Amino acid sequence: MFQNLLNGLAIGSVYAIFALGYTLVFSILRVINFAHGAVFTVGAYLTYVLTGSSFGFNGLLRGQSLPFGLPFPVALLLGAVLAGLVGVVIERLAFAPLRRRGADTLLTLVSSLGVAVALVNILQYLVGAEPYRYPSTALGALPTAINFGSAAAPVPIRTVQIVIFAVSMVIVALLTYFIRGTRTGKALRAVSEDATTAQLLGIDTDRLILYSFFLSGFLGAVAGSLVGLSVSVAGPYFGLAFGLKGLAVIVLGGLGDIPGAVVAGLLIGLAEAFVPGQYVAYRDAVAFVVLFGVLLVRPQGLLGRAQVQKV
């Protein structure tokens, strides 16, 4: 019970920070960045290579590794920063040209899908499709499990889960402070409220869009590395599958709704963790049933208000 709860919170908090990446970009551009799942994967691989681990036997980079290895927390941060820059490049290549032309948002969606497909397959071309595991020393001297019960009735919890939950919550707190408490965060909110007016008031919209893509890539990469730490980096495609679940999270939370994304991430994580044992094979369907149901019943999301479309 307690184990389920903590497992659910751990995976749910990763869903939350991943979905925050989606939602940041959506709140500003009103477009879903389908390349987010690919950036998640890129981040996981960057962290892997920065820890000094070597690649397998299948890709173009077979057997290669960096001449140095960073400790896991540093690799995670640096990998996330690099993935953030990948996000910025994606913005410049796939979003900016269409935005300048005032193209249909569905077209932008498709071009981001194209970038996602290309990125994932470049990864596969470079490093092969096999799963990678982070070095077992990633968490340093921490024990692999902590007993939360008594010696007679042990309730072991994997330390990884606690670390993931803690790291995610710290990131959510920092992001909340950034958006609520800083000038840039205020400007971001202004742009998401009304981009034209914000621009008229002297806010550099273009620069803020770059910031949001950087942050989004950063968050995606942290989520990717944390999932990699908990299970493994299960090949280039694992981010796309995760990305689809992330869609369920942002829709449940309400598209573009930042607190909503956090609540929805935790809820879906918990819902998956509490799937009864005999139906465990259907666990992957939970997020999509939620996505389908929410779209039909409450498309504005959990915390949202219904919007009347003006004509």
Next chain:
Amino acid sequence: MEALLGALNPYGFLIVSCVLAALLALSLYLPLMAGQLSLASPGFYAFGGYVAAVLSTRVFPPESGEPFSVGLLLAEMAVAGLLSALLAVLIGLPVLRLQGIYLALATIAFVEILRVLSLNLAITGGAVGIFGIPQPFGTQLSYLWVAGPLFVATCAFVYRLEKVRVGRAFTAIREDELAAASMGIVTTRSKLLAFTLGGSLAGIVGALAAHFINTWNARQGTFDASILYLAFVLIGGSRTWLGPVVGGLVLTAVPELLRGSAEVGALPAWLGDFLQDGRLIIFGVLLAVGCVFFPQGLITPELLARLSRGRGPRAEIAVEEAPPPAAVGSAPTGTGAGRDGP
């Protein structure tokens, strides 16, 4: 004729695959005609395939050693088409109230739910799937006897659909749903019809493909497939039926042909390797580049009009030149939309 068939035989798999790809692109194009970006096609494709696979391996398997009857194959395709249409109505009624990105997301959820179900249900063979699906033909090229007529009939159907009242109502909804509704088009009914036609076609193709591929499992209908069909439609051109057809045929054939030309030494080996292993990289880049530089796709109604003006008599131009998109939804052409109707 015999010699020609013999020469084509090694390419049987490729030729039939191209035709099936073009049909699947059309199945995505149909809802798009009415402006509905639905990614549900792979779901119906997988569903139709399972219908055919279950019927032919469990319900009426052929005597051992006997080939599967072509009549039964056609019957299976009809059943798969009908059941897919039914499923499409059931899914479409609630889902088509959603617009734009929300519809795309709901159809993604539908495809994924079907995939998880087919991975776990006993009747679909779980993760292994259904294999040893009986073969009605001796060679893969022979599947063209069924796929070819289906392809021609579908093209003729969609071509005609673009000219008649029902199809023009689709176009009107795509250009401006509100204006279409105010002209008296029952938008819900039109959207549901477009969605159902697409789903039914994907189901029929799935039934044929299940026999053609010989095994059927949960990898047949996935999100990747959605993207692939979407690439066919958008790169080919999403405003005339010829776009998805050309997109499906060409984008399936070109990678294989390039690979073949690398094998006989016309291209350097590393390039050949890249064209084979990096095919999806190229697709992804094409999709993104296409959106930026050719938002209309390669084949547009304007291009077709220009081509036909080059050779056809003057009288035909008036027919070929579609009214500019913006004018379709406006009042004066409203009566025009009904002109071709029954």
